[in-house]
Amino acid sequence: MSINPFAADSAVPARLAAVGPEVRAAIAARTKAAISPRNRQPASNDGSVLAAGIAAELVSEFGLASVRDLMCLLLDVAKDIARPSISDFHVGAVGLEAETGNLILGGNVEFPGTRLGFTLHGEGFVFTRAMSRGTNISVVAIGEAHPCAHCRQCLAEYAASEKLELIDPLGHTLTLAQLYPWPFDPNYLGERGAVPGLELWPALKFDGDAASPMADTLLAKGRRSHSPYSKCPGAVLLRLKDGNTVSGLAVESVAFNPTIHPIQAAMVDLLAHGYGYADISAATLGTVRGGAVDYSVSTRELLARVAPDAPLQILGWTP
Template identity: 70%
Template sequence: MSSNPFKADPAIPARLASLGPELREAVQQAAKGVLASRARAPLGNEGSVIPRAVAEDLIGRFQLSSVRELMLLLLDVAKGYAHPSISDFHVGAVGLEAETGNLILGGNVEFPGSHLGYTLHGEGFIVIRAMSRGANISTLAIGEAHPCAHCRQCLAEYARSGELELIDPLGHTLSLAQLYPWPFDPAYLGEPGAMPGRVLWPELAFAEASDHPEAPALLAAGRHSHSPYSRCPGAVVLTLADGNHVSGIAMESVAFNPTIQPIQAAIVNLLAHGYGYADVREAVLGTVIGGAVDYSRSTAELLASLSPDIRLTVLGWRG
């Protein structure tokens, strides 16, 4: 086992322990109630999100010391978004939106019947949700501020990654720069990095006219695809049994791998809003068919591992 070169602040775990199990349970139950009230409403994209005003109310009501303390207390709640169908190892993560002060909760996701490379870690869940909401993350709480190299590379893709801090219940407060001091970052390929809300493909259009009912939503999502390296944007819209929709976009890495595929991002947004795989009726994919990156086959593979009944429609972008 590798040794930990970073010193933790013992006052943080001592403070958390002093709060006692009853208070911890009360905070977590209150948060669960807020999250449940916001589930299954993807139109506002508020799934797995605790608004700043609610977070501040929880801090005041339970006499917590800070939003960071609240984030650490909510890690067990965040595990509720985990779907580790292979390992049964549940990971929770909580992110603080830089622009709004809202909290985003998420967990790790695995896909039995497919290969392990589709796995999403808790950190990835948070950045996907933040990207879909047009927000950056300033602070990320995880069980141990020791993300794997895959996650460090994923986090380094963001233009504001140098400002990111990671905290944990052990008492660590570490910057991404400390954890990944000499990163292979977007600047190596002359790119600024991922900027949530950025319209990277304003002229994106379908190769052929489509009357698919989700074509406009797919096009709107695809224009935000973070695909500066392959120049092959990708997006997915999932149609759910209740008529609602969730979407996801490609999020490329300067290292190429770990790139997040649009179907992975759409699944995160599905789970964040309290839906399950059985709720998905159709997926429509926008991709550059036959391009340097074509998401058609990988999307079909992952959907088949979720349910053989999900219809997939592929619409090609103009290359």
């Protein structure tokens, strides 16, 4: 067991312990109803998101001290989003959007039959959702406020990470700088880090005939791909059996690994909106063919495991 060098505020677990099982159940039920699939269509991009207004209502109605306490109470709800099919170890995470005050819920995801490197951690799920939504996370709640080194490197990629706070039900409030005090961050390669919503590749265009009804949407996603190191933006659109689509874009790391591949990000979007792998009917990938990074291989591999009957169309583009 690792040694914890940080002090916790004992008032936090005391307050949370005072919230009885009936209140916890009521908060969980209200939250699940608010983020249920019927209320979170992909077009609105609000999957796994609890609106700030509803969060404020829950804090007021149930006499909670703050939205941060609510975030800690919602960790069990977030675990329901997790899909740890190999370990059966469920991890929940809840992020506070800096721009909106909304809460993003997420969990860890594992993919049997393929590489463990495709695994998504709970923190990564939340930050990937925020990247898709074009928002930053200012506070993230997890079971214990010491994410693994993989996640610390992921979080350090974001331009806003210097202000990021991590909280937990034990009473810790820590900054990423405290947990990762001398980071290998984008500054080392002269980059600013990931900025959600930024069109890093405004001149991105297809290198040939883009005969796909999803081409324009795919191109818009690709232009926001955080790919400053390889110069190879990538994006995936998944067409679903009900006619909707979900998507994902690449989020590179200055350390290269851990980079979030477009297909991983698309799986986050899929699960966040209440869909399963069986709902995928087809996929379209935009990638730099023959580039330093070509997402064709990773997309084929993961898609073949989760949706083997879904055809994959690959469209090449140039930055």
